[in-house]
Amino acid sequence: MTFRKFAFLLPLLAALGLPAAPVSPDLAPPTVGVLLKFEHKPSPGFLKLLQSEVGAIFRPSRLDLRWEMLRPDRSPGVYNRLAVVEMRGTCAPGANSSSSQTSTRLGWTNVADGEVQPYITIDCDHIAQVLASTWNHSASRHLAPPLYARLTARVMVHELIHVLLRTSAHHDSDCARSPLRSLDLGFQPRLSGPEVTALQRIGREPGTAIARAAAR
């Protein structure tokens, strides 16, 4: 995901006429392991806010998100689906926010041979920089931590959708838009109806088929 001030990118693909397939309410929702690896240890407050924001955005999908800190001395749990998230830099508002950035990306997901891989990188320093340049004049200091966690959550959800639906496509929806617009930072994103439907079907059929259906 990238961020471009005042950029209003037209959708690459028209969003989304996915026919809703019935999902049995008796089936337990798939478990999604989100394995976090921080370059610098985050504050417990940030971690709690991040998990709460990401969980709130995914709630309509009923996915069972399970959070884990990736540790070299311990095997991760077993889940239906998995994403490894590397949190690069320092995950706090104001941290390294004045450093020069050459990349425009706030986060990205690995793609190999055209296949989306379950490896996400989030650039915490760049997120701090975007927040500082966008909000410094309008947000009071005590709002910085929740705003920072909210923007980081938004980036993470965007990348998780790439991984879970196994697609690198972007759409003009809150969670699948790239680049972000500055006005996107002011409200909590919501999954679109077709995104909820597609996410409810993961683990029940191949994600690539879902992505193709979503792009129709």
Ligand SMILES: [Zn+2]
């Ligand atoms: Zn993207």
